[in-house]
Amino acid sequence: MEKVHSGGRPLTRAALAGRRRALEEGRAISRRELAGHARDAAKALRLRPSLRQVLEALVAVWGEQPWSRLLVWPSNERLSEKTGLSERALRYALRDLVGLELITPKDSANGKRFAIRAPDGTVVDAYGFDLTPVVARAGEWAERLRLLKAEVEQRRRSFDILTVCRRAVSEALQGLATHHPEVPISDLILARDSLEQSSPKRSRASDDPSLVVTQWMDLREKAEERFYKAGCAGNSCSHLETNNEPPSESCNKGSSRSAGGGAALRPDLVAAACPVARELGFDIQTEPDLIDAGRSLRGSIGAHPSAWSEACEALGALTAGALVVLVAQLHDDEVTGRRKSEIRNPGGYFRHLVRLSAEGRYSVAAELLAMRRQRMT
Template identity: 65%
Template sequence: METVHSGGRPLTRAALAGRRRALDDGRTISRRELSAAGREAAKALRLRPALRSILSALCAVWGEQAWERLIVWPSNEHLCGMTGLSERALRYGLRDLVALEVITPRDSANGKRFAIRASGGAIIDAYGFDLTPIVARRGEWASAILEATARDAQRRRSFDLLTIRRRAVSEALGGLLTKFPRTDAADLLAAQESLERSTPKRRSSGADPDIVLEAWGELQVMAEERYYQAACAGNSGRHLEQDTGSPTDPCTKAPEEEPGLIRLPEPALVAAACPVAAEFGVKLETEADVIEIGRLMRGGIGAHPSAWSEACEALGPFRASVLVLIVAQLHDDDARRGEIRIKNPGGYFRQLVRLCSEGRYGLEAELMAMCRRRMI
């Protein structure tokens, strides 16, 4: 004989597992206790809002009958009105709760949900959803919540430590670039940039901070050791310049500079601020390296040969090359961010040349600012 199905749901392992859950003999459950168990289940399983709403509605319609099983039989229309969900979303949510062994279907012959009443009108049984697993698994919910709380606490500690280590690396590298510009820190800056790309930016994301935490710790040790060695490895010595003036002279008197002397930025500072120069495979160690790269990249930024000649005549080939690298780096940063702030790099270069020759644009200050922005 072929059995005709008229609304019943297919049998699943989760449904069978839910039927095996049972309460202690003679135990009675109140609606408040059932609702509390439902909230614990939602928290332990990290249910999405729709499932939380459905589970709360099912617990709310429990009539506190003195039965062995906690059966409820609300219609889909009633549940949709309580949760505000569409019927399709409701059906999917009920299916997911059954799969999670939170509720168990108890279908009638025609798949409908209804109560069975005695001749006197008293409800003696029903077909619908069995909420017994919610209470029967309450011990599991408590254990899962404790484990989740411990994981969340460990995750918060890891993010806090990650923030501390990133800040320490930035401070050490910033100190190297500003106080000891002759110290080579290009490798540390490259490692920092690589780690920043793989570091989760928000705590709300699902990324694991532990995957980069150890690497940031190693980089912190290397950066602080480089800074320590640059500062004479902690050895104190006599100052090279002695104050031979009168103690009554004002201490704010600035040293006199030779007229016409122009301070040039260090090649190491240029390399740290403009890593785009590394694409040519040349390490900026000397002024000649900077000049050579500047000549090569002049055409890349669209600067006219007359602009290059004007820059070399007004500023010298080294400072002109530094301006080429600055414009190239700014344009490359905009391209990486998907922005177009410098629409004409060649014209921008010509404008910077004129500002620099008038003393309204400081090369070294701009290079240091670019380094700081790369460390944020």
């Protein structure tokens, strides 16, 4: 059978699907609204630059006609001028936009794009591309962007956990080598070096930290358990640092302090006011849990070890741990947009609060009570 050349493009399922998408009857669309939906679509589908450029160029030439379909009919020459793409690259981009069901071709008999005018010159219809799917799928773009945001947030938290675990392992290994050289750690060092080589980098958008986070958490648990048993074998408080105070005093120093009109500094208060601790893998139920969380998160807020030592000396390990978790929560609230950005340097802010608390000008417990009330309202 002889092949007939109509000048049009081959029929595809995507083109047919695009034709089926329509706007609500009587809905008016502005170019600004169309441009906003096009940007959302580009983000949601992670369009490559050339596709973004072509889609933006098509939106820019739309004349806001009060039609049921959003039709545009620019020539390839005009689109090339607007985007800087070659003829071939432009054709590929248009083909891919059709395949993604962002635009729908409306071809004339000879495949040309042009407007159909009434006798008085008014444009009443056109052959070209239909941008209706961009607006008709607005709900899909919103849902995709919500999922992408959640994915980005989960990736950020996974990297935070990975960083916390990596630093905790290094501190445990350093503590074992310094204070308990008789304890073998070669297996831990070998496991750490292997994980370092396989761990992804935060700067690479394609790297997935969830593949190694569990392994880092297991290694951290092993390293800290070995250090714990080497130091006190469960017979006294579980401090990683050495100190000369009696165990009961060093564990409870600061726990009996009250602030904010008699408000006691309790682990359950910290856990309720600062949910970021649980999100980072710390289940704060007891005072040693709180001290461990503060010690481990100290590095994640950028606080120098000397700041932690100063806090323990001035406020006690319990209050120091609570203050670290508090600053970590404030910083997390700023990063996630729940709080206006005010803390430029979390580590420096932590040291500042330590000194204010030591002078009696800041109450950690009172601040935690206020934060808990805000989360309950």
